[in-house]
Amino acid sequence: MHRRTFLKAAAAAAFAAGLGAGPASAAGTIKIGEINSYTALPAFTIPYRNGWQLALAEINKKGIDGHQLEVISRDDGGKPGDAVTAANELVTRDGVKMLMGTFFSNVGLAVSDFAKQKQIVFVAGEPLTDAITWQKGNRYTFRLRPPVYVQVAILAQEAAKLPAKRWATVAPNYEYGHSAVDDFKKLMSAKRPDIQWVAAQWPAVGKIDGGATAEALLQAKPDAIFNATFGADLTNFVRAGTTRGLFKGRSVVSLLTGEPEYLDPLGADTPVGWIVTGYPWSQIKTPAHEAFVKAYEAKYHDYPRLGSVVGYVTMKAVAAMIERAGSTNTDKLIKAGEGLKIPSPFGEITFRAADHQSTMGAFVGKTAVVNGKGIMVDWHYANGAAYLPSPAAVKKLRPQD
Amino acid sequence: MTLSVRGLVKNYGGVAAVAGVDFDLGPGEILALIGPNGAGKSTCFNMLMGQIRPDRGSVKLFGRELVGLPPRAIWRQGVGRTFQITATFGSMTVAENVQMxxxxxxxxxxALLPYAGRLHREAALALLELVGMADQAVRPCSVLAYGDLKRVELAVALANEPKLLLMDEPTAGMAPRERIALMQLTADIVRARHISVLFTEHDMDVVFAHASRVMVLNRGRLVAEGSPRAVREDKNVQEIYLGTGAVYDLARAKGEATAGGEA
Amino acid sequence: MDFVVIQSLNGLATASTLFLVASGLSIIFGVTRVVNFAHGSFYMLGAYIAYTLVSRLGGSVAGFWGSIALAAAAVASLGAAMETTLLRRVYKAPELLQLLATFGVVLIVQDLVLVIWGPSDLLGPRAPGLAGAVNILGQPFPQYALFLILFGPLVYAGLWLLFHRTRWGTLVRAATQDREMVAALGVNQAWLFTSVFTLGAALAGMGGALQLPLVAVNHTMDLQSIVEAFVVVVIGGFGSVTGALLAAVIIGELNAFGIVIFPDLTLVLTFVAMAIILVVRPWGLLGKPEAAVRGGAGSIELPMRPLAPRLRLFALGVGLVLLALPLVLGNYGLSVASEVLIFALFAVSLHFIMGTGGMISFGHAAYFGLGAYGAALLMKYLMFPMLGGILFAPVVAGLGALVFGWFCVRLSGVYLAMLTLAFAQITYAIVFQWYGFTGGDNGLIGIWPAAWASSATAYYYLCLALCGGAALLLRRIAFAPFGYTLRACRDSGLRADAIGIDLATHRWLGFALGGAFAGIAGALYAFLKGSVFPDTISISTSIDGLVMVLLGGIQTLVGPIVGAATYKTLHVTMSSYTNQWQAVLGVIIIVLVIAFPEGIMGRFARTAEARTARAGDAAP
Incomplete structure (x- = not known):
């Protein structure tokens, strides 16, 4: 008994010494810097904040071997430059040991490069760009959500089963939209050489002219449509397209549309039978997920969005890295992060050692309307691990550092 | 000849504003261009200065064609100008306007490095002295009285050592006494420097007191020309001006000028 | 052929909404000469209020249309309130200061909307009775779109009658042409302004409310609509309602067919159109040569004077404090200080164009961005060292300003400003979409300073040396013949031309010089952040610059520096302390605008001038 207690105490002391390193950390707390686009994209980021705050409360209830986590949160206004200012403040003034967060891909990339420059670990929650863990990846950056490529691959697998031959695409005119369409075309054409691409629309993000866009697609007489618009653009496009009969007798494959952030505003207008990725939160009955929903609803009297899960798991990942590293030393954190397995509401996920990409997947299913609300039906969880390129393939993509 | 104008024509939508004007202006001469409202004086003036391009005709300064040149190029040929409504640089001091x-x-x-405020300061002050504005040299132009602005404009117009001064209604908007004084000043300066002057004017007293020659414009044409006395007695001219309320009395004008000078 | 008909109907439906918003903006500007940035906020509030009302009153015919009308009325009263409580206090301020006040309102409304209506997009019901489609040429076409196509011209007809058949309308038209005349007629100008502002706000609110069946109400509607509305107003000609209608149809149709022919060009289509139209017609399609943008009694600028000995001492003190800053500030503080210095240079360079040159620019970010990208690309592709990039950045930015400026300087007032915006947006779109070269919207990363400048202190001193040196140089140029020449062109083009000054050429060179200095700031910004993204060229960067110049006082040379320091410091610190930092910033801006209607330094300059004048009068 004595011996074990002693060993435990010694381990805790050693751990505390490791964590205590660094001038800015107050006794007993480990500071984490968090940055997101709270004013620019509140629809996603506010549920996200709820998510990490819930996780933080859970973590601090137990503590990490006697240490509490303290999160200092900053708004970047959707601007990469302001995100770097915030990151700099967090790292050099507040002395945070890790960075987490970000939504937009370019903000994520800016913070990721800052993390590399300052040699601090950054866990990106939401940014979807493939580049952040591949073409522009670095050893300091980890990313939670499945990249565009994976989500498109999950959809393409379903889409290839459709008889449709003439395909049209509509996607917002920025990197996310372009890479979604490029990936989709590449994957589909590989599976189905008979497919023709008959039209492409690139509305400016947030500024879609729904009627004109729907009409332009109608004119091309496609059998099926691939959509990557979301948010206000999506609702506008859906309304305009529905009245104009665009979706009648056509299959639609749609990225992100099943996420509550984007599906719920559609309400009774939710188009039926679209193949989408998303988050059917009310129907996932795994114990891990039910526990998460219960805790979330108890704390916020609101249901979780996908952003809530992203925030929750990002925070848990940060805590797990520190716990496994037993230190806040950057190299040790990176080592701990590589191959780190953590439980999540979607089941266990792993941060791959090769590219620091988590194996979190996505739910894919069909849209339906029940009681005037949009939901996902016939869904299943597609594990990201099955769709990610092999470690050898990503090694070729990543810059050597 | 300092200035030779031949066959100057300007039409606006088929209406002739200026319908063929010819005249010459000799060195040191002070020529007045008068006429009722809408006679085409301003159009004529603006064509001489390059603000408006004539449809036809020629304007020669010492034999060099001015038609087709912008105002800034005409100025570089040695033509100074004052405006009916003064145009000065409001954010600069009186001296800086002249220095400019x-x-x-x-x-x-x-030039990017020298201080503009120190360039040609002496010459500017000398010009201001000439027009009686030296004591106000450091005041902002934006706070000056209207009569003083007219004097500043005169100093500005003299800055490029012009051979010809074009003055559009030089005394418009001034009190009668001030008008005579300003015109007397102008006349003294141009005579001393041997500058030719062409000016338009509403105030006949001013015209007959100082012009060495007068031209009368009506409906775009010159209808009379000659010495002030000859023009004043011209029946045609009297008819044109009849009922416009313009009074002219040489003796009175002279008297006031003297009074103004003594005050 | 069928497609052409249907698509042109789609274009017309869009045009109707554009017209509603733009006509209100145009009327307000025509009479009050206020560039109202908050017009987009009126539009957004119209949509949110209508959503709430429909949720309460229900989606019946009476409930829906009643909600639209009530929302428009509610926004109208907000507009009236804003005019009487805020704008009325600053009408006499120098030109464009009212713009700053309306910008403060934009910031406040953005946060207010989030607090009241929450972050989620809100999709309203379809219009009762107009929810379906009718068959046109064998294709279903939404009834609601048809309604909009009719409603726009109906509003136009109503406005026409109002302006041509009522005494009030006659006064408005007269005021649009010549405000002094109306004042001379003994009309109560305050009442006229308030009523015009109310009408404009009502139109914007209605435009927003009518979006309910089309789009989910969201908190980005304000900025999206304001830019488009300005484009339409400028193309049509400020103050011309008919012009606004014409321009709305052009933009609506251009978008409808543009996306079919050039689906990739959605980001720039309208700006390219605006640029072409403004180059050909410098006052828009139906506009008239413009009376100056609002300038009041206080707008006459004082002559520039070198600093008085006491102020010179003060400036020396500030310089010493800046040099000693690394002794007090930590690394983060120094990097914020570096950012303030960079934006001070940005504001000074914009002031050179706007203040000294008298050319309002809404697109100065183009040259900031060209400098930033110039340095980054030279480093990335040609392995330029950091200093080489910073030295070349002004060349890149200056060349860009030479090309764009050639077109811009031929225009004046808000038209010039909007052309600069068009060029900035075109630059933005090129950078944003040229993935192979500029990295597109994912930007260029890894642009860190050279090793010797990588510490926060070293980089701060580099910024201090370059920004301070550049700002002093620009100050010197303002006092030099070239600066005087620019002010001469600004004060009186007529007189400048009559003393041998080539206006267009000098304004052009002035514009390019201002652009080149912005390029230095851009390059320093790139290395400070370690990356460049298209947002350096975005409208919001241009507006930041504008806000700094106006806040500090456009009529003084020190103003932009004080404005940049105030605004940037507030921006950075507020966002660390509160989630509602935008609203706080908005309130501070409004308080500053009311307290210092000539900008912060403008006030001091006038006080100092009065003191000098008194001293001068006392001395014999």
Missing amino acids: ALISHHRRLR
Whole structure:
């Protein structure tokens, strides 16, 4: 008994010494810097904040071997430059040991490069760009959500089963939209050489002219449509397209549309039978997920969005890295992060050692309307691990550092 | 000839504003261009200065064609100008307004390093002395009385050592006494410097007191020309001006000028 | 052929909404000469209020249309309130200061909307009775779109009658043409302004409310609509309602067919159109040569004077404090200080164009961005060292300003400003979409300073040396013949031309010089952040610059520096302390605008001038 207690105490002391390193950390707390686009994209980021705050409360209830986590949160206004200012403040003034967060891909990339420059670990929650863990990846950056490529691959697998031959695409005119369409075309054409691409629309993000866009697609007489618009653009496009009969007798494959952030505003207008990725939160009955929903609803009297899960798991990942590293030393954190397995509401996920990409997947299913609300039906969880390129393939993509 | 104008024509939508004007202006001469409202004086003036391009005709300064040149190029040929409504640089002091013209005259507009306020200061103050504005040299132009602005304009117009001064209604908007004084000042300066002057004017007293020659424009044409006395007695001219309320009395004008001078 | 008909109907439906918003903006500007940035906020509030009302009153015919009308009325009263409580206090301020006040309102409304209506997009019901489609040429076409196509011209007809058949309308038209005349007629100008502002706000609110069946109400509607509305107003000609209608149809149709022919060009289509139209017609399609943008009694600028000995001492003190800053500030503080210095240079360079040159620019970010990208690309592709990039950045930015400026300087007032915006947006779109070269919207990363400048202190001193040196140089140029020449062109083009000054050429060179200095700031910004993204060229960067110049006082040379320091410091610190930092910033801006209607330094300059004048009068 004595011996074990002693060993435990010694381990805790050693751990505390490791964590205590660094001038800015107050006794007993480990500071984490968090940055997101709270004013620019509140629809996603506010549920996200709820998510990490819930996780933080859970973590601090137990503590990490006697240490509490303290999160200092900053708004970047959707601007990469302001995100770097915030990151700099967090790292050099507040002395945070890790960075987490970000939504937009370019903000994520800016913070990721800052993390590399300052040699601090950054866990990106939401940014979807493939580049952040591949073409522009670095050893300091980890990313939670499945990249565009994976989500498109999950959809393409379903889409290839459709008889449709003439395909049209509509996607917002920025990197996310372009890479979604490029990936989709590449994957589909590989599976189905008979497919023709008959039209492409690139509305400016947030500024879609729904009627004109729907009409332009109608004119091309496609059998099926691939959509990557979301948010206000999506609702506008859906309304305009529905009245104009665009979706009648056509299959639609749609990225992100099943996420509550984007599906719920559609309400009774939710188009039926679209193949989408998303988050059917009310129907996932795994114990891990039910526990998460219960805790979330108890704390916020609101249901979780996908952003809530992203925030929750990002925070848990940060805590797990520190716990496994037993230190806040950057190299040790990176080592701990590589191959780190953590439980999540979607089941266990792993941060791959090769590219620091988590194996979190996505739910894919069909849209339906029940009681005037949009939901996902016939869904299943597609594990990201099955769709990610092999470690050898990503090694070729990543810059050597 | 300092200035030779031949066959100057300007139409606006088929209406002739100026319908063929010819005249000459000799060195040192002070020529007045008068006429009722809408006679085409301003159009004529603006064509001479390059603000408006004539449809036809020629304007020669010492034999060199001015038609087709912008105002800034005409100025570089040695033509100074004052405006009916004064145009000065409101954010500059009185002296700086004159210095600006001197800087332009000496082609230093694009200099990036010297202090503009120190360039040609003496010459500017000398010009201001000439027009009686030296004591106000450091005041902002934006706070000056209207009569004083007219004097500043005169100093500015003299900055490029012009051979010809074009003055559009030089005394418009001034009190009667001030008008005579300003015109007397102008006449003294141009005579001393041997500058030719062409001016338009509403006030006949001013015209007959100072012009060495007068031209009368009506409906775009010159209808009379000659010495002030001859024009004043011209039946045609009297008819044109009949009922416009313009009074002219040489003796009175002279008397007031003297009074103004003594005050 | 069928497609052409249907698509042109789609274009017309869009045009109707554009017209509603733009006509209100145009009327307000025509009479009050206020560039109202908050017009987009009126539009957004119209949509949110209508959503709430429909949720309460229900989606019946009476409930829906009643909600639209009530929302428009509610926004109208907000507009009236804003005019009487805020704008009325600053009408006499120098030109464009009212713009700053309306910008403060934009910031406040953005946060207010989030607090009241929450972050989620809100999709309203379809219009009762107009929810379906009718068959046109064998294709279903939404009834609601048809309604909009009719409603726009109906509003136009109503406005026409109002302006041509009522005494009030006659006064408005007269005021649009010549405000002094109306004042001379003994009309109560305050009442006229308030009523015009109310009408404009009502139109914007209605435009927003009518979007309910089309789009989910969201908190980005304000900025999206304001830019488009300005484009339409400028193309049509400020103050011309008919012009606004014409321009709305052009933009609506251009978008409808543009996306079919050039689906990739959605980001720039309208700006390219605006640029072409403004180059050909400098006052828009139906506009008239413009009376100056609002300037009041206080707008006459004082002559520039070198600093008085006491102020010179003060400036020396500030310089010493800046040099000693690394002794007090930590690394983060120094990097914020570096950012303030960079934006001070940006504001000073914009002031050179706007203040000294008298050319309002809404697109100065183009040259900041060209400098930033110039340095980054030279480093990335040609392995330029950091200093080489910073030295070349002004060349890149200056060349860009030479090309764009050639077109811009031929225009004046808000038209010039909007052309600069068009060029900035075109630059933005090129950078944003040229993935192979500029990295597109994912930007260029890894642009860190050279090793010797990588510490926060070293980089701060580099910024201090370059920004301070550049700002002093620009100050010197303002006092030099070239600066005087620019002010001469600004004060009186007529007189400048009559003393041998080539206006267009000098304004052009002035514009390019201002652009080149912005390029230095851009390059320093790139290395400070370690990356460049298209947002350096975005409208919001241009507006930041504008806000700094106006806040500090456009009529003084020190103003932009004080404005940049105030605004940037507030921006950075507020966002660390509160989630509602935008609203706080908005309130501070409004308080500053009311307290210092000539900008912060403008006030001091006038006080100092009065003191000098008194001293001068006392001395014999």
